[in-house]
Amino acid sequence: MQERLKELQAEAIQKVTQAVGLKELNDIRVAYLGKKGPITEVLRGMGKLSAEERPVMGALANEVREAISTKIEEKQSELEEAAVQAKLAAETIDVTLPGRPVKVGSHHPLTKIIEEIEDLFIGMGYEIAEGPEVEQDYYNFEALNLPKGHPARDMQDSFYITEEILLRTHTSPVQARTMEKHQGKGPIKIICPGKVYRRDNDDATHSHQFMQIEGLVVGENIRMSDLKGTLEVFAKKMFGADREIRLRPSFFPFTEPSVEMDISCKMCGGHGCSVCKHTGWIEILGAGMVHPNVLEMAGYDAKKYSGFAFGMGPERIAMLKYGIDDIRHFYTDDVRFLKQFAVEE
């Protein structure tokens, strides 16, 4: 019996040593130490032993059980530790893997154009002025020499909120407000970028909401030649030093005389193509000398002060500069369109 127990101990310990998993180890535990195991079996035969032998055998059986279960515990912690190590190894960050690209947004092409124009004029000593998009009829029209009933008001179909309040149709009310603030004293040198609204049906070249940038200079001895020089610097910096400009007579109620500025067509070099409608020139902006009525209404002495103003559409500038064929691209938030402008950042 003693030998049988020793045998069982050796056998169990060998199996435990060779065990490769926690499940196998548990199976060994149940097989050797369980109620149906061989050690229990041996102990059941103790009844046949003499009174002297019994305690000796009992002690030995306990020793064997103890030895086996100690070995099992050792093995168990060994296996558990190995499992933790294996898990850690599996979860190690592999620095050789290529990273996942993080998607980065970019400036909207209109924002970029507006900032470029702003920088250009700030470089020439201009300040940026802003005003409300929900505007009074007075600043949007009347103060700009467009009294009620003036036919030119029809050129700018407006979104009226009340009889006297509307969504501004141009950024010119910012000019009127700025002149009023100066209380008849110059000089003023501002550009006003912002959103404007008109009741237009949206198509490739029209949008009911679009951007404008206007400029205003008021001072003593401001002449048409100052306007022309300013616009020439702007056109060459914006579109390239090789571009020519020309001024054509035009009409705006708030300027007199009024002009429109064209730049020479880059596509054909002035020879005529479909982009310039075979004229060799592309219209860029409207401008003129501030109408004396506008100056007087803002409190300026039109005999002492003069000024010039110009206004342009950043969409049109961006369309020409980047070759965009539809104004709606700016407002439909198509990422495929927008991300083309991310590369220059």
Ligand SMILES: [Zn+2]
């Ligand atoms: Zn052309």
